[in-house]
Amino acid sequence: MFFQFKITLLSNLREPVTAVLYDHGCTGIEERDDALIAYFPDTVNPDKIIAALSAFDGLTVSREAVEEKDWQAAWKERFECVRAEGFLICPPWKIQGNNPATFITPPLSPSYLKMGMKEGAETGYEGNERLLLIDPGNAFGAGDHITTLTVLTLLRQWAAAQDNLAGKSLLDVGTGTGILAIAARMMGVVDVTAVDTDKSSVEAAEKNFALNDITDGARVIHGSVRDAGAAGPYDIILANLFLEPLLELMCPVAAALKPGGALIISGLLAGQEGPVLNEAAKSGLSLNDGIVSADGGRSTGGGPTWFSGMLMREEIPFPSPGACPERSRRDGKAPGRG
Numbered sequence: 001m002f003f004q005f006k007i008t009l010l011s012n013l014r015e016p017v018t019a020v021l022y023d024h025g026c027t028g029i030e031e032r033d034d035a036l037i038a039y040f041p042d043t044v045n046p047d048k049i050i051a052a053l054s055a056f057d058g059l060t061v062s063r064e065a066v067e068e069k070d071w072q073a074a075w076k077e078r079f080e081c082v083r084a085e086g087f088l089i090c091p092p093w094k095i096q097g098n099n100p101a102t103f104i105t106p107p108l109s110p111s112y113l114k115m116g117m118k119e120g121a122e123t124g125y126e127g128n129e130r131l132l133l134i135d136p137g138n139a140f141g142a143g144d145h146i147t148t149l150t151v152l153t154l155l156r157q158w159a160a161a162q163d164n165l166a167g168k169s170l171l172d173v174g175t176g177t178g179i180l181a182i183a184a185r186m187m188g189v190v191d192v193t194a195v196d197t198d199k200s201s202v203e204a205a206e207k208n209f210a211l212n213d214i215t216d217g218a219r220v221i222h223g224s225v226r227d228a229g230a231a232g233p234y235d236i237i238l239a240n241l242f243l244e245p246l247l248e249l250m251c252p253v254a255a256a257l258k259p260g261g262a263l264i265i266s267g268l269l270a271g272q273e274g275p276v277l278n279e280a281a282k283s284g285l286s287l288n289d290g291i292v293s294a295d296g297g298r299s300t301g302g303g304p305t306w307f308s309g310m311l312m313r314e315e316i317p318f319p320s321p322g323a324c325p326e327r328s329r330r331d332g333k334a335p336g337r338g
């Protein structure tokens with residue numbers, strides 16, 4: 001069983017409330033004109049959600065139970081393929097054989113054929129795009145959130161500036177569905193490590209690696225930066241997180257980067273980047289490029305703007321992860337939004 005909340009609210013609250021809902025275990029949100037319908041598995045304590053929402057003025061909350069089969073159908077229905085940065089990002093059920101809208105032109109990898117996709121049919125698919133299949137499960141990262149897409153933009157910029165991606169290694173901190181790690185591997189980064197402190201995200205990411213036929217040069221680890229240290233140091237680290245974990249992880253992240261390596265951060269509301277960039281400077285990282293993006297998600301306007309940035313680590317020696325201050329040792333814990 002699942003339960004759902006109907007949250008009637010002012011439009012300027014949509015994004016922050018959405019963030020709080022996802023932080024509290026929400027697995028899907030339907031947008032209505034004046035309300036959000038948020039779905040939760042019944043393992044989540046509704047009182048905690050109500051308590052978290054009480055921090056906002058200007059909303060009302062009502063609750064009802066819903067049958068799992070209805071919820072699953074409604075949830076799947078709302079997903080669309082997303083086209084961004086050379087990728088067509090789709091949930092697998094949109095490209096199954098009985099869905100003619102999503103036939104894809106060749107070349108097709110064996111797993112797409114297995115799922116009943118047909119070659120050569122006419123679609124909106126552009127032959128030079130890569131198909132990236134994401135079954136979100138309970139994880140974040142279906143490709144429809146602006147904070148994910150701006151990381152893809154910066155990753156493409158980084159990739160274009162490299163002579164050769166063979167030999168490059170990447171760490172994706174907070175991989176969620178695995179979307180960014182998979183995209184990087186498809187772009188040609190040969191060694192990809194993805195970590196997440198959330199077990200169901202690790203499971204989703206492993207499933208999505210397999211869906212996209214990524215079997216070598218990539219691994220998913222349950223944990224955080226320190227647990228991935230052994231596979232580093234890395235040429236590039238991606239971190240689409242929130243304020244608090246970005247602050248706390250900055251030192252171990254910098255220590256896991258090669259000198260001259262790049263860090264892409266995302267998930268900060270515009271205006272929150274100041275303290276993060278200060279913390280980064282202490283670890284020898286400085287801002288190279290920033291994107292401030294208006295909300296490009298499904299919300300009907302009035303959402304916040306987000307900050308994403310690419311930072312470069314100076315070519316100086318930097319202490320080992322063990323030398324980072326105690327404060328940043330909390331990186332194994334799941335965060336709240338800062």
Ligand code: SAH
Pocket residue numbers: 139140141142143147148151173174175176177178179180195196197198201223224225240241245249331332333334335
């Ligand atoms: N990378 C995906 C998902 C981002 S959501 C995308 O860009 O779309 C953020 C993810 O970070 C969540 O899956 C959450 O479980 C994970 N996370 C939060 N704090 C973390 C930490 N300290 N270390 C590793 N993962 C963390």
